Amino acid sequence: MWDFEARKNxxxxxxxxxxxxxxxxxxxxxxRVGGWVPMHDYxxxxxxDFAIVGTCAGGGTLAAKLSEAGFSVVAFDVGRFxxxxxxxxxxxxxxxxxxxxxDRIVDGENPIQLGSNNSGKSVGGSTVHFAMVSLRFRPEWFxxxxxxxxxxxxxxxxxxxxRYYEGKMEMAGDRVTGIHYLREDQWxxxxxxxxxxxxxxxxxxxxxxxxxxxxxxxxxxxxxxxxGKNLMVQGNHDAVQPHSGTxxxx
Amino acid sequence: xxxxxxxxxIPVAAIVDxxxxxxxxxxxxxxxxPRLREAWRIGLEAIDAEARNTHGCHFHELLPATQDKLxxxxxxxxxxxxxWRGMPPHLFLESRAMPDIVKAYYAHPTAWNEIGWGGPAxxxxxxxxxxxxxxxxxxxxxxxxxEAKAYKENKRxxx
Numbered sequence: 001m002w003d004f005e006a007r008k009n010x011x012x013x014x015x016x017x018x019x020x021x022x023x024x025x026x027x028x029x030x031x032r033v034g035g036w037v038p039m040h041d042y043x044x045x046x047x048x049d050f051a052i053v054g055t056c057a058g059g060g061t062l063a064a065k066l067s068e069a070g071f072s073v074v075a076f077d078v079g080r081f082x083x084x085x086x087x088x089x090x091x092x093x094x095x096x097x098x099x100x101x102x103d104r105i106v107d108g109e110n111p112i113q114l115g116s117n118n119s120g121k122s123v124g125g126s127t128v129h130f131a132m133v134s135l136r137f138r139p140e141w142f143x144x145x146x147x148x149x150x151x152x153x154x155x156x157x158x159x160x161x162x163r164y165y166e167g168k169m170e171m172a173g174d175r176v177t178g179i180h181y182l183r184e185d186q187w188x189x190x191x192x193x194x195x196x197x198x199x200x201x202x203x204x205x206x207x208x209x210x211x212x213x214x215x216x217x218x219x220x221x222x223x224x225x226x227x228g229k230n231l232m233v234q235g236n237h238d239a240v241q242p243h244s245g246t247x248x249x250x
Numbered sequence: 251x252x253x254x255x256x257x258x259x260i261p262v263a264a265i266v267d268x269x270x271x272x273x274x275x276x277x278x279x280x281x282x283x284p285r286l287r288e289a290w291r292i293g294l295e296a297i298d299a300e301a302r303n304t305h306g307c308h309f310h311e312l313l314p315a316t317q318d319k320l321x322x323x324x325x326x327x328x329x330x331x332x333x334w335r336g337m338p339p340h341l342f343l344e345s346r347a348m349p350d351i352v353k354a355y356y357a358h359p360t361a362w363n364e365i366g367w368g369g370p371a372x373x374x375x376x377x378x379x380x381x382x383x384x385x386x387x388x389x390x391x392x393x394x395x396x397e398a399k400a401y402k403e404n405k406r407x408x409x
Contacts, residue, residue, distance in 0.1 A: 090370045092357040093265070100277050107281035113345075114278035 016080035016087070017097075020184065022123065030124075033085050040072070044188050048072040051179045051192035053207065056125025057134075059198030074190055076181055079122035098122055098129045104202065118233055119200055126200070137161065152230065174220065201231050251351055252314075258360050265354035266290075280345050282338055290350075293342040296333040297324065303331065366391055368407075 021028050029035030042048050049071040052059045063075040100119035106112050120126035139158040144151040178191040197204050205228035209219040283289050301309040327340045355361050368388040378385050389407050392400035
């Protein structure tokens with residue numbers, strides 16, 4: 001098979017789990033086996049217009065739009081830069097290398113049931129493995145407690161959210177000056193005029209809550225006190241139920 | 251886990267054991283459960299202790315129906331032996347043992363054959379997206395009364 005050949009002929013050092021691929025002015029082209037696309041490199045001391053944490057549907061899209069508009073952008077993610085056409089066997093177990101499997105604790109009265117695949121660990125985040133289902137929220141789902149009798153009512157109306165579907169974005173000014181990040185076993189600091197945090201409903205609140213200081217005792221962007229609260233994910237259901245029987249030994 | 255007759259056995263215990271060797275977490279963990287390896291060690295020891303205490307033999311020596319009953323009491327939270335070391339038995343079953351076992355089973359191509367699923371579509375992707383269409387590598391569904399038709403069509407699958 002062609003993908004087997006590509007895998008076999010891959011240079012030994014081209015292993016994204018060992019050496020970053022997006023370097024030296026180029027990044028992998030996910031649509032061509034072995035292909036590359038040009039990528040602008042910025043030095044850590046160059047103050048870029050935007051540093052974006054997270055490259056999933058939010059951060060990745062924003063990075064593309066801002067770059068196209070002429071801004072200097074550096075996007076960060078915790079995972080590898082996969083080549084989807086050649087890095088994966090068609091096998092569920094093997095593909096779990098995409099998942100964010102660090103130990104994250106769920107607690108409280110109603111601990112949320114997550115899935116290993118709720119977060120992806122890769123450049124592109126969960127868009128690399130998501131199930132390609134991205135439904136627009138229906139008007140009644142914004143008031144699900146009132147209209148449908150389950151969940152909670154959202155504090156926003158569907159009309160307020162609608163414009164975001166059209167691709168409009170508003171930026172809130174942060175007082176940060178850049179991002180500390182770890183790459184190839186070395187801590188670095190990227191200077192940036194603006195920092196965007198786009199790390200899913202788990203890592204974004206975690207970063208914001210961890211940013212608490214004397215001036216912002218509840219963390220940045222948390223004047224509402226709602227950061228990290230009321231998290232909902234897609235539902236999971238038990239597939240197998242045990243049965244009862246009679247007693248005895250073999 | 252019960253497996254159908256006439257198909258190769260899926261090495262469920264080995265796959266779960268591999269997960270334990272790798273210490274591969276799930277990305278989330280209920281605060282009331284210890285980490286992966288410890289949860290399995292405590293859970294298996296406690297279930298076996300329940301079997302020995304109630305029936306006088308190891309869990310693997312129980313008749314399948316009795317094993318089922320013991321597992322059912324684990325789910326109902328009726329067990330509280332000291333061997334559980336404070337770990338909620340129903341949580342071990344629902345959030346540790348069952349997901350690990352079911353995922354191991356259905357990650358195996360033999361189980362995909364059993365339910366008529368062609369496996370992950372990557373890297374080729376799905377091409378025929380319309381209703382009642384399937385890509386050439388996907389098996390036809392054996393609808394009741396039309397098994398022979400599906401069998402004939404499926405001889406071409408994967409060629």
